[in-house]
Structures are given as C-alpha cells and as structure tokens.
Amino acid sequence: DVVMTQSPLSLPVTLGQPASISCRSSQSLVYSDGNTYLNWFQQRPGQSPRRLIYKVSNRDSGVPDRFTGSGSGTDFTLKISRVEAEDVGVYYCMQHTQWPHTFGQGTKLEIK
Amino acid sequence: EVQLVESGGGLVQPGGSLRLSCAASGFTFNGFWMSWVRQAPGKGLEWVASIRQDGREKYYVDSVKGRFTISRDNARESLSLQMNSLRADDTAVYYCATRSGSDWGQGSLVTVSS
Numbered sequence: 035d036v037v038m039t040q041s042p043l044s045l046p047v048t049l050g051q052p053a054s055i056s057c058r059s060s061q062s063l064v065y066s067d068g069n070t071y072l073n074w075f076q077q078r079p080g081q082s083p084r085r086l087i088y089k090v091s092n093r094d095s096g097v098p099d100r101f102t103g104s105g106s107g108t109d110f111t112l113k114i115s116r117v118e119a120e121d122v123g124v125y126y127c128m129q130h131t132q133w134p135h136t137f138g139q140g141t142k143l144e145i146k
Numbered sequence: 147e148v149q150l151v152e153s154g155g156g157l158v159q160p161g162g163s164l165r166l167s168c169a170a171s172g173f174t175f176n177g178f179w180m181s182w183v184r185q186a187p188g189k190g191l192e193w194v195a196s197i198r199q200d201g202r203e204k205y206y207v208d209s210v211k212g213r214f215t216i217s218r219d220n221a222r223e224s225l226s227l228q229m230n231s232l233r234a235d236d237t238a239v240y241y242c243a244t245r246s247g248s249d250w251g252q253g254s255l256v257t258v259s260s
Contacts, residue, residue, distance in 0.1 A: 071246075073246065073247055075191070075247060077191075082241060082250040082251065082252055082253055083183075083191060083241070083243075083247065083250055084250070085246070085247045085248055088246060088247075088248070094248070124190075126190065126191055128191070128193075128247060130245060130246060130247075133196075133205045134193060134205065134206075134207050134208070135181070135193040135196070135245075136193065137190060137191045137192065137193065138190075139190050140190040140191070
C-alpha cells in the first residue's frame with residue numbers, strides 16, 4: 035500500500051501569515067497515463083471534507099487563490115499564502131493513483 | 147447542484163449487519179467511479195471501497211474485504227454499502243463520495259456496540 039506521510043501534524047499560524055503542509059508518498063504517484071492523482075482536502079470542524087486541489091496543483095472551483103498545490107513524484111506541498119480565520123480545520127492529502135487509495139494522517143491548522 | 151445523501155446508519159451489535167445507501171443527484175451518476183470513505187470518532191479519513199461506473203470493478207481496503215460489499219444502481223442513481231460481521235472498529239461516520247473526492251455527502255454514523 036502507498037503510505038502518505040504529512041507534516042506537520044499540528045500547525046499553529048498567525049492570521050495573515052503563510053502556512054505550508056508537506057505530504058510525502060512511499061511510492062511514486064505518477065500513473066501510467068502520465069497524471070499524478072494527488073488531491074488535497076479541507077475538513078472544517080463538524081463538516082464533511084471538501085476538495086481544494088486535484089492532480090497536484092489544480093484548484094477546485096470556488097477555492098480561494100491563496101491555496102496552492104505543488105510537487106511531483108513522491109513529494110507534495112499545500113501552501114496557504116495568508117491564513118484567514120475560515121481556514122481553521124484539518125487538511126488531508128490523498129492519493130488515488132494506486133489501490134487501495136490512501137490518505138495522509140491529517141494536519142490540524144489552528145490560529146495562534 | 148451536486149447532492150449526495152447517505153442514509154441507513156445507526157446502532158448495531160457486534161457481528162450484526164447494516165446497509166448504507168447514498169442517493170445521488172445533480173450530476174451524471176453513471177459517468178463516475180464512486181467511493182465510501184469513513185472517519186472513526188476523532189480520527190482521520192480512511193478510504194473503504196470504490197466501484198466503477200458499470201459496477202463491474204470494485205476495490206476494498208483489506209480490513210473490510212469479505213465483510214463489506216459496495217454496489218450501485220445507475221437507474222436509481224444510488225450507491226450502497228452492505229456491511230456484515232460488523233466490529234467495534236467499524237464505528238465511524240461513513241461518507242459517500244466520488245472517487246476523486248470532488249463531492250461528498252454529509253455522512254452517516256455507524257456505531258457498533260453491545
């Protein structure tokens with residue numbers, strides 16, 4: 035199975051400051067079609083997960099442009115340029131290149 | 147507007163069975179792989195199972211193989227998860243979602259306890 039390792043697991047951030055979350059996979063996430071199926075999700079307290087980024091760097095509709103996904107192969111990053119209060123929650127990376135699909139442990143973002 | 151609405155959760159004794167359903171609307175259901183994802187209380191997300199558009203290809207996480215069965219009815223635009231031989235560690239909120247996670251339901255709580 036592909037193991038997804040996120041860091042940090044806890045991320046206290048001052049409002050208006052940047053934040054960065056790392057996600058590393060135990061195997062390459064490049065599929066035979068050339069795509070890399072690595073997504074990022076946000077789960078606000080008491081809510082269902084919401085996809086922010088798909089295929090490494092594509093922002094979903096309605097996602098603020100302060101969220102940016104990057105990376106390749108086995109090393110990926112989600113960056114928030116300026117954290118806002120509504121960004122509080124848990125962030126997950128997920129790969130759906132290989133079966134079984136797997137999630138990272140989650141990174142809890144809180145306001146300092 | 148895409149809607150995924152789960153139902154069928156509840157309290158069940160260890161060893162018992164439960165069937166979850168997910169009603170889909172607002173998108174071309176038969177054009178998408180669909181998945182079940184669960185979240186134990188206070189824990190992270192765990193992918194459980196996925197099913198191809200025509201229902202002929204299915205995948206499961208090892209911990210549920212032989213106990214859970216994913217199925218779909220494209221005519222009714224519905225997704226199901228039959229859960230047998232339930233264990234305490236199956237206790238979780240179960241989400242219906244597209245395989246890529248573009249859309250999620252609100253979740254259905256399954257509690258396995260005596």
